[in-house]
Amino acid sequence: TAAEKGGYEWFMAKEIDEQPKAVADTLLGRVGTDGRLQLDEMRLSDDELREIDKIIVIACGTASYAGLVAKYAIEHWTRIPCEVELASEFRYRDPIIDRSTLVVAISQSGETMDTLMAIRYARQQRARVLSICNTNGSTIPRESDAVIYTHAGPEIAVASTKGFLSQMVACYLLGLYLAQVKGAKYGDEISHVIDELHAIPAKVQRMLDEGDQVRKLAADLVDRRSFLFLGRHVGYPVALEGALKLKELAYVHAEGFAAGELKHGPIALVEKGLPMFVVVPPRARDQLQEKIVSNIQEVRARGAYTIVLVEDGDDSVVPFADVVIRLPRTPTLLQPLVATVPLQIFAGELAELLGHDVDQPRNLAKSVTVE
Numbered sequence: 001t002a003a004e005k006g007g008y009e010w011f012m013a014k015e016i017d018e019q020p021k022a023v024a025d026t027l028l029g030r031v032g033t034d035g036r037l038q039l040d041e042m043r044l045s046d047d048e049l050r051e052i053d054k055i056i057v058i059a060c061g062t063a064s065y066a067g068l069v070a071k072y073a074i075e076h077w078t079r080i081p082c083e084v085e086l087a088s089e090f091r092y093r094d095p096i097i098d099r100s101t102l103v104v105a106i107s108q109s110g111e112t113m114d115t116l117m118a119i120r121y122a123r124q125q126r127a128r129v130l131s132i133c134n135t136n137g138s139t140i141p142r143e144s145d146a147v148i149y150t151h152a153g154p155e156i157a158v159a160s161t162k163g164f165l166s167q168m169v170a171c172y173l174l175g176l177y178l179a180q181v182k183g184a185k186y187g188d189e190i191s192h193v194i195d196e197l198h199a200i201p202a203k204v205q206r207m208l209d210e211g212d213q214v215r216k217l218a219a220d221l222v223d224r225r226s227f228l229f230l231g232r233h234v235g236y237p238v239a240l241e242g243a244l245k246l247k248e249l250a251y252v253h254a255e256g257f258a259a260g261e262l263k264h265g266p267i268a269l270v271e272k273g274l275p276m277f278v279v280v281p282p283r284a285r286d287q288l289q290e291k292i293v294s295n296i297q298e299v300r301a302r303g304a305y306t307i308v309l310v311e312d313g314d315d316s317v318v319p320f321a322d323v324v325i326r327l328p329r330t331p332t333l334l335q336p337l338v339a340t341v342p343l344q345i346f347a348g349e350l351a352e353l354l355g356h357d358v359d360q361p362r363n364l365a366k367s368v369t370v371e
């Protein structure tokens with residue numbers, strides 16, 4: 001109803017704007033006064049968690065992209081090997097799991113059938129299952145050994161926005177918590193990352209405040225039928241998410257890929273005027289940053305229209321960018337929390353300009369309760 005939309009035309013627009021709060025609420029109460037993380041619904045003991053020697057994240061769609069981000073963060077902070085798998089593939093491939101495997105299921109709704117079936121299978125194989133979920137008391141957390149709830153509030157629009165950001169936050173918390181349990185030296189990287197996480201809501205707010213730039217861009221590109229998204233490291237899942245949002249909402253061809261793969265095929269798609277979003281890693285990652293800048297040059301030389309998401313103060317890409325979207329500076333691993341936002345706004349705006357139902361895209365359901 002109109003009242004529930006709080007003055008917004010679409011739930012999705014409202015939910016995009018609620019993201020600073022979704023991030024803040026998902027962090028709320030999870031850092032003690034001593035600076036240590038506490039995850040109250042974590043029903044696995046520290047001893048059990050110390051037995052974990054492998055993590056497999058399972059999820060579908062946007063939630064699986066949160067899982068891809070989680071892999072980078074969890075492996076970096078914990079040194080525990082972490083795989084990410086689409087829930088629909090997981091149980092059909094005879095995966096190697098046992099008591100010391102932690103299966104992490106990510107689901108906004110908690111009712112996605114593929115994900116539910118995957119955790120049932122994982123528990124039959126005696127793996128421990130932890131879910132990251134936004135819906136209290138839904139099936140997936142009920143059937144899990146442990147849960148970290150995201151506190152995004154109800155997500156009504158079919159396209160996930162605040163759900164995704166809060167899933168990434170929960171993944172970061174899980175990675176940092178495991179590092180803490182494993183006895184990572186305290187006061188170092190972990191507390192620094194926690195401080196940086198607390199700075200995210202204001203940075204997301206800035207991306208919202210600057211949303212008119214991407215809305216205008218959507219108006220300029222409303223007639224395009226194909227879009228590419230390029231990223232690497234954690235920018236790769238951001239590229240996948242940017243493309244999925246555009247497919248879901250605007251019904252246009254959109255593809256995200258890892259920038260390093262460009263020469264292995266996708267560059268053949270580049271032609272004059274093809275819009276290409278590129279997520280540039282922070283400058284601190286100089287090797288990655290330089291490589292992606294040369295990718296931007298390559299596609300630009302072939303006529304692509306380059307829309308470059310790059311942190312404040314990094315001007316190295318400016319000569320090769322048709323449009324520069326500025327991102328607040330943040331550590332590389334957390335960059336997806338800010339870089340995703342303009343891509344959501346762009347997809348929503350394009351859908352609206354094309355006259356589509358932004359909240360209920362054709363052929364899609366909010367939670368997919370069939371396999």
Ligand code: AGP
Pocket residue numbers: 060061062063106107108109110111112115158159160161248366367368
């Ligand atoms: C996201 O915009 C999609 N509608 C979809 O990919 C969704 O993320 C996926 O179906 C998983 O849903 P869940 O998080 O409720 O399990």
